[in-house]
Amino acid sequence: MAIDKTSSPTWVKVVIIAVALSFVASVAGLAAIGSGGASRSSSSSNDAAATQSSIAAKHQPAIDALLAAQKAKPEDIDIITQLGHAYYDYAAELTNAGLADAAQPLWAVAISYYDQVLAKRPDDAQVLGDRAFAAYYSGAPDAAESLKRFIATNDPNLAQQIDAAKQYLSQIGASVPATQSSGTTSTP
Template identity: 30%
Template structure:
């Protein structure tokens, strides 16, 4: 269940595309940068387990960024970095734990910082798409759709936005919209990215059919170093 931010660190989110900011962690299965693979089992109270290690890995960066925000609370660069840091933490937590929803607070924090960043300076389709992905994985599908539609209204051929919009529409049962936007995605990104063309075609087939299986995952603009 990961993500891919344009020009960011990639990580596997559940089936969302690569977003362009920093590609921070793995994707979650389903997002362009979906977090692929199954994480090791670990409960929320895993003590010295993997979740604790994940938290430690992100705590230092977040503390440093919060220090920077204290002196400049409207810094676009720092706000985006904060959103990316929480995004990566959420994705890594989702991959490491079998407890569904444990990463919810991190997704929520990611959306808050992305919102603040876009309030300071709007227009970057990668930030907008990453915010939409965070909404989606935080259980806010309607907000995810609204956010990605804002991105596509200004950037109609932005591949990550098109791909992720298809995932959001499928989840919302808007199959006709999903098929249309994924068809546009294939035309906009004919060479494909990390096998996303095949996944897009699979989703189109699912939506054109009856029930179909769950979507393969979202893709964000974050990537692992």
């Protein structure tokens, strides 16, 4: 069965191409790292920079494609949502790699895109949750309020994320963590 690709929106084509390029770039990056024979004597700052660079190479092509799609359709709420998710995923991977400082501006960008979505779709439970988690991980002053708003959705499809939000909300009184261990970030 053939698929008529001519009827696909341009932004979908751009995203697919960006994902394919991202995959090729990540494979090429891994090959370059593997052939370099990394020395064990390199400093941890070089390792952190290499990790950050590798993560950026993985996420930046998709973000660039989505930014181009948004430029073509600035009011498309689905593109804006995907941009929020792309920055969220990028920040989450940096945070899980122990690079919370590098993730901070990305959490803020994700929140700004999620705020744009919520201005038009204030009851979007998934976006409310992602925005709440981004606020929590970034240490935003409205993190507790965002978590409460997400919890109040009581969306049965997001029960695990709501449980995590309740745990995070209980921790906020003490402090908002700068980093989290791998696996605690709930990505969209």
